[in-house]
Amino acid sequence: MASIPNLNxxxxxxxxxxxxxxxxxxxxxxxxxxxxxxxxxxxxxxxTDHDASSSRMSAVALGYLDDPYARTxxxxxxxxxxxxxxxxxxxxxxxxxxxxxxxxxxxVRPTQKKQIVSLGAGSDTRFFRLVDESSASNLHLxxxxxxxxxxxxxxxxxxxxSAELSRLLKSGGDRGLTYHLHALDLRDLAxxxxxxxxxxxxxxxxxxxxxxxxxxxPHETAAxxxxxxxxxxxxxxxxxxxxxxxxxxxxxxxxVTNLASRGIHLQTLKRYSTLEAQQGRLRLAGLSDGQxxxxxxxxxxxxxWMAPEERERIEKLEWLDEVEEWQLLASHYCVAWGWRGEAFxxxxxxxxxxxxxxxxxxx
Amino acid sequence: xxDLDKAIAQLRACRPIPEIQVRExxxxxxxxxxxxxxxxxxxxxxxxxxxxxxxxHDLMELFRVGGDVPDTNYLFMGxxxxxxxxxxxxxxxxxxxxxxxxxxxxxIRGNHESRQITTVYGFYDECLRKYGSANVWRYCCEVxxxxxxxxxxxxxxxxxxxxxxxxxxxxxxxxxxEGDEVEVELLNSAxxxxxxxxxxxxxxxxxxxxxPPSSPSQTREQTPSRNGAPGTGATGSSHGSxxxxxxxxxxxxxxxxxxIDSIDKIRLLDRKQEVPHEGAMCDLLWSDPDEIEGWGLxxxxxxxxxxxxxxxxxxxxxxxxxxxxxxxLVMEGFKEMFQNTIVTVWSAPNYCYRCGNIAAILxxxxxxxxxxxxxxxxxDVERSHGASNGVLTERxxxxxxxxxxxxxxxxxxxxxxxxxxxxxxxxxxx
Numbered sequence: 135m136a137s138i139p140n141l142n143x144x145x146x147x148x149x150x151x152x153x154x155x156x157x158x159x160x161x162x163x164x165x166x167x168x169x170x171x172x173x174x175x176x177x178x179x180x181x182t183d184h185d186a187s188s189s190r191m192s193a194v195a196l197g198y199l200d201d202p203y204a205r206t207x208x209x210x211x212x213x214x215x216x217x218x219x220x221x222x223x224x225x226x227x228x229x230x231x232x233x234x235x236x237x238x239x240x241x242v243r244p245t246q247k248k249q250i251v252s253l254g255a256g257s258d259t260r261f262f263r264l265v266d267e268s269s270a271s272n273l274h275l276x277x278x279x280x281x282x283x284x285x286x287x288x289x290x291x292x293x294x295x296s297a298e299l300s301r302l303l304k305s306g307g308d309r310g311l312t313y314h315l316h317a318l319d320l321r322d323l324a325x326x327x328x329x330x331x332x333x334x335x336x337x338x339x340x341x342x343x344x345x346x347x348x349x350x351x352p353h354e355t356a357a358x359x360x361x362x363x364x365x366x367x368x369x370x371x372x373x374x375x376x377x378x379x380x381x382x383x384x385x386x387x388x389x390v391t392n393l394a395s396r397g398i399h400l401q402t403l404k405r406y407s408t409l410e411a412q413q414g415r416l417r418l419a420g421l422s423d424g425q426x427x428x429x430x431x432x433x434x435x436x437x438x439w440m441a442p443e444e445r446e447r448i449e450k451l452e453w454l455d456e457v458e459e460w461q462l463l464a465s466h467y468c469v470a471w472g473w474r475g476e477a478f479x480x481x482x483x484x485x486x487x488x489x490x491x492x493x494x495x496x497x
Numbered sequence: 498x499x500d501l502d503k504a505i506a507q508l509r510a511c512r513p514i515p516e517i518q519v520r521e522x523x524x525x526x527x528x529x530x531x532x533x534x535x536x537x538x539x540x541x542x543x544x545x546x547x548x549x550x551x552x553x554h555d556l557m558e559l560f561r562v563g564g565d566v567p568d569t570n571y572l573f574m575g576x577x578x579x580x581x582x583x584x585x586x587x588x589x590x591x592x593x594x595x596x597x598x599x600x601x602x603x604x605i606r607g608n609h610e611s612r613q614i615t616t617v618y619g620f621y622d623e624c625l626r627k628y629g630s631a632n633v634w635r636y637c638c639e640v641x642x643x644x645x646x647x648x649x650x651x652x653x654x655x656x657x658x659x660x661x662x663x664x665x666x667x668x669x670x671x672x673x674x675e676g677d678e679v680e681v682e683l684l685n686s687a688x689x690x691x692x693x694x695x696x697x698x699x700x701x702x703x704x705x706x707x708x709p710p711s712s713p714s715q716t717r718e719q720t721p722s723r724n725g726a727p728g729t730g731a732t733g734s735s736h737g738s739x740x741x742x743x744x745x746x747x748x749x750x751x752x753x754x755x756x757i758d759s760i761d762k763i764r765l766l767d768r769k770q771e772v773p774h775e776g777a778m779c780d781l782l783w784s785d786p787d788e789i790e791g792w793g794l795x796x797x798x799x800x801x802x803x804x805x806x807x808x809x810x811x812x813x814x815x816x817x818x819x820x821x822x823x824x825x826l827v828m829e830g831f832k833e834m835f836q837n838t839i840v841t842v843w844s845a846p847n848y849c850y851r852c853g854n855i856a857a858i859l860x861x862x863x864x865x866x867x868x869x870x871x872x873x874x875x876x877d878v879e880r881s882h883g884a885s886n887g888v889l890t891e892r893x894x895x896x897x898x899x900x901x902x903x904x905x906x907x908x909x910x911x912x913x914x915x916x917x918x919x920x921x922x923x924x925x926x927x
Contacts, residue, residue: 218618383853385852386853450798455797462826462852
């Protein structure tokens with residue numbers, strides 16, 4: 135398991151003092167105040183992972199998702215939180231849609247070694263599920279997870295303490311599925327001379343995943359992070375995004391206000407406010423071979439994404455009375471994906487994905 | 498000050514009353530409700546309200562906008578509990594008011610007034626948190642079983658007494674000419690008129706004119722053209738005469754049921770039970786109108802969807818001019834459908850502190866010319882058979898609806914509510 139224990143010291147130290155409260159230098163009083171404000175904001179963003187992890191746990195406990203590792207990362211002794219049916223359903227759709235895009239990528243050209251980079255991965259379980267699912271295949275995969283140091287430390291502790299996960303990492307490693315957990319503030323990739331991410335193989339077809347991650351950054355920084363990968367990986371590359379959209383209607387405005395009152399600022403939301411804007415952003419990021427975007431409501435209602443019998447199954451799990459609210463909530467989140475290179479074209483252009491021309495009707 | 502008045506004062510301050518008092522209150526309420534039929538008759542004037550969902554501070558705002566009990570006669574169409582943080586205070590206050598002023602407030606059952614639903618959507622947890630045991634939840638659920646399933650409003654005026662309130666936007670101001678009937682008014686929470694719609698006088702003469710606009714936003718362009726010279730409406734047909742029979746207004750939480758074709762059939766149900774998963778009682782609390790023909794499956798997993806044809810047929814057979822229901826979140830607070838034969842009223846602004854919607858209440862005035870009593874025809878079936886002419890049938894089919902005054906309001910300001918004591922839930926995906 136390769137890792138970067140302290141990447142901030144590598145990157146010229148522009149933000150080197152932030153996470154460690156100015157250790158090593160003596161900050162002026164003003165610096166300290168601005169520093170603590172920013173540190174507070176960072177903490178709020180880091181804690182969004184707990185929300186995601188709780189929601190995942192709730193959806194797993196009720197049978198929406200099958201994920202044996204959700205409990206391990208959530209904590210065996212922690213009481214399973216109760217989430218409303220619409221949150222469970224949304225968590226389900228989000229997970230399934232991204233799983234599917236990932237699977238299509240991994241299934242195409244099965245002998246080719248591939249790479250996945252999960253931005254702000256937090257307590258995500260996808261790699262461990264992939265190791266389970268690929269036991270019969272000869273999948274070769276390099277899997278990177280990037281997150282704040284605090285989140286990475288928590289995950290590392292869980293990995294160390296769980297015999298099951300340690301075993302899984304080893305058996306995966308033996309089969310050619312390697313896992314790298316990096317403590318890295320994504321903003322450090324946006325500076326002039328950014329650090330190298332150890333073990334990132336620029337020659338492999340690479341899929342970036344951002345589940346509610348880039349949206350917390352200023353849009354210039356978010357774009358610079360994508361540029362970083364675009365420059366380092368000359369070949370096939372793709373990005374799958376899961377983000378809120380439509381901040382300008384009544385529900386969207388309330389969402390922005392409510393999250394702001396919790397200290398959560400969705401900094402790219404207004405810029406990438408529609409499915410079309412999300413696709414345009416992917417195009418501009420150099421993922422020029424194809425882009426598509428669907429909101430969660432579309433994904434849920436589309437038989438191609440959600441088999442009717444599967445929809446029927448999950449509608450039986452809980453009595454969902456909040457139909458109008460579901461439609462509101464689900465139409466304010468989207469999955470967007472864009473790519474360049476043949477591997478992704480083969481994976482996505484035919485089924486479920488779409489070319490740039492076809493996806494106009496999805497807006 | 499009686500104990501009941503003290504309890505009311507305490508609940509108005511959003512403070513729960515002791516468990517022992519809840520038990521007594523619920524006992525009294527049950528004694529009162531057991532005497533009510535499945536369909537309560539309510540005389541206009543009445544102010545009809547939709548879902549509240551434990552949004553206590555918004556309920557206070559509703560009373561501010563609509564007037565206090567007992568000054569205003571209220572009809573609440575269920576879903577008092579769940580979702581909001583103050584289901585307990587909201588429901589107990591309404592129940593106290595019911596016991597204190599039984600003739601000035603009517604409560605009917607919503608689909609959330611159920612044991613099963615309240616364990617999923619928050620009321621059960623709230624009771625447990627606030628009292629440390631499920632006793633209060635149990636007392637309340639016993640009351641739920643006795644709530645009426647519907648209400649029939651009679652004696653509603655077919656036209657509104659025009660308010661002398663100013664227009665919110667003077668450029669939309671319309672004056673009411675003699676002979677004009679004000680059919681719909683939309684007022685904001687300051688009591689200013691947003692729009693006013695004058696009833697089409699030639700109702701029934703051509704299919705075009707017999708379709709009044711279905712939403713207030715459409716009336717904006719039309720109303721100014723009605724400012725004819727005074728007197729042009731001197732021969733205007735029907736207004737004011739009681740014999741013209743505005744029909745009654747049926748209020749239910751959800752809607753219709755394929756098993757119910759008359760109001761009398763609702764009266765025959767055995768309602769004193771937990772809301773069943775299917776059947777007529779379930780449908781009345783769960784169904785939704787939809788742009789379909791006939792009946793359809795509901796995405797809620799209970800109740801049905803029903804189309805305009807079902808509503809028209811039901812209204813005709815039962816001498817109704819309007820069905821008033823709640824149950825569905827509508828962003829504008831209310832929504833009239835199917836040529837104003839059914840309306841959804843939603844009274845929880847910024848539902849779940851998240852949806853950003855506005856809320857509405859519906860005021861029906863009293864038909865003064867008729868001493869509050871609307872004559873009800875008995876021979877309705879023959880009547881429609883007798884009319885062979887298509888246009889005539891159209892006219893006869895649709896009773897003149899009541900004049901409708903909607904008051905819309907937004908969520909109570911944050912400073913009035915304080916922050917919810919509860920830790921915020923993951924309302925969004927992060």
